[in-house]
Amino acid sequence: MxxxxxxxxxxxxxxxxxxxxxxxxxxxxxxxxxxxxxxxxxxxxxxxxxxxxxxxxxxxxxxxxxxxxxxxxxxxxxxxxxxxxxxxxxxxxMGIGMCGPALIGHGTEKQKDYFLPRILTGEHFWCQGYSEPQAGSDLAKLAMRARRDGEDLVCSGTKIWTTHANVANWIFCLVRTGEFDRPQMGITFLLIPMDLPGITVQPIVMTSGEHIQNQIFFDEVRVPAANAVGAIDDGWTVAKYLLEFERGGNAYSPELQVRLNRLREIGNDNGLIDDALFAARLARAQIRVDTLETYEFMAMSEAAKGGRPGLSGSVMKILGTELSQHLTELALEAAGPYGMAFQPQAGMAGGPNHIASSDNEPAGPRTAAVAPLKYFNDRAGSIYAGSNEIQRNIIAKAQLGL
CATH class of the missing domain: 1.10.540.10 (Acyl-CoA dehydrogenase/oxidase, N-terminal domain)
Structure with missing residues (x-):
């Protein structure tokens, strides 16, 4: 290659x-x-x-x-x-990287003509309705119901850990429309406007003060059945297709390479780069990132020929998120004593922070002040989009036959 x-x-x-x-x-x-x-x-x-x-x-x-x-x-x-x-x-x-590919792969021409241009412009800003209080990595346990009533599906239930539901005007949801022997059957992939009667968004504010996540409650929400993507009761097929893109449709290595270069700059500024042990850890991290980059080139090359991410999505998700977490550990070490303070005003979060004060300048270099914020946030990387333990099980079953 x-x-x-x-x-x-x-x-x-x-x-x-x-x-x-x-x-x-x-x-x-x-x-x-x-x-x-x-x-x-x-x-x-x-x-x-x-x-x-x-x-x-x-x-x-x-x-x-x-x-x-x-x-x-x-x-x-x-x-x-x-x-x-x-x-x-x-x-x-959520829109361009997830809902869009799902529509391109499984939507009707009418759905594509309506939704895709609005996703591109940002007129439609999407959130993802997958996880529920009792259904996270084991998504087939989802319980949010949608019963058929004429031309509508009437939805009741809740979704949780929904990123940006407080600013989204559309949500793509997995809902339970039928009961079958296999729990993956009877699930429908449904597109729901967030302004419909019966929808309530409750914020989830983290201990860091950040408001990015939410819980959504649906109380007899009437949604046109025409908003289903793919066949009714066969939404699991669409969901699996979408998850391949969420877990591995994009490369992790460009961001990791940039972050490694910034780590070297920080190390040069504070003299840590001359520490043999730290330099060795940086070198090992560089080897791992270069290896992932080569794997991503191979996987994306296959996708460019018309293939799908498949199992490579799980591999890239595992390696990318765990490498990202490792780089936050190195950044925290490079930050030194300045990384011990909690200074949320130094970062730019994905939502409002209710305890950060813009009046206070961060103590020490801003890179050091941001290091612990990124470290703690990145702990979720190996959990979201299907935990890495689940990804390893998927690979073991599908590739190794275990």
Whole structure:
């Protein structure tokens, strides 16, 4: 596999850099550079999406006929890396990265014509209704009901840990529409407007003060049955397809490479890079990131030929999230004593922080103040989108026959 950049690749890289230089304002760079979670500040993310949409670059992997770029693996990687290098705020993955591919793969032409353009513009901002209080990694245990009543599905139940439900105007949900021997059957993938009567959003504020997660309650909410994606009772097929993209549809390595370079800069600034033990840990981390990058090139190359992420999505999710957690540990070590203080005002969270005070400047370097915020937030990386233990079970069963 040849992964060197040719002249066309380099010309595209320069085109991306020129666009970033012209459009990425200082406030947007701040929002991307000082993120403490996988989500950027909502307003900054939406502002950047509008600029990308005007350029035609909001959906790098979507087919051109649906408004996407239909770029190959090399261009998608170059684009992602340049965005990370510049500190651009990432777009919310719920619409372009998840609901969009599900519609492209399983939606009707009428659904695609209506929803896909609105996802691109940001007119529709999505959240994901999967997890319930008793159904997380074992998603087939979900209990939110949707009974058929004429042309509608009447939904009752609750969803939890729903990111950005407080600002979303649409949610894609898995609902129970039937009972079968296999719990995966009888589930329907349903698109629900968030302004319907009977929907209540309750915030979940973390001990860090951040409000990103929510619980949603549905009380006899009437949704047109035409909003089901795929067949009624066969939503598990759509959900599995979508989860492949959530777990491994995008590369982790561009961000990890950028974070490693920043770690070296911090180490140089405080002299830690001269510590043989710390330098050795950085070198080992670099080897692991380079290995993941090569694997991602192989997986995305297969996807570019028409394949799907499949098991590689689980592999990339495990390696990417655990490597990310390891880098937060190294960053915390590099922060030294400045990393011991809780200074939420130093970071840019994916939602409002109810205890951060903008009046207080962080003590010490901002990179050090952000290190513990990112460390604690990233503990969830090996849990969300299906815990890494579940991913290992999937690989063991499907690939090894265990």
């Amino acid at each position: 040849d992964i060197g950049w040719n002249s066309e690749d380099l010309a595209f890289r320069d085109e991306v850099r020129a666009f970033i230089d012209a459009e990425l304002t200082d406030d947007l760079r701040e929002a991307g550079r000082w993120m403490t979670s996988v989500y950027a500040d909502h307003e900054a993310s939406m502002a950047w999406q509008k600029k990308l949409h005007r350029r035609g670059w909001a959906a790098p992997a979507w087919p051109e006929r649906y408004g996407g770029c239909e770029w190959g693996v090399v261009r998608r990687y170059i684009f992602a890396r340049e965005m990370k290098l510049a500190g651009a705020p990432p777009l919310s993955p």
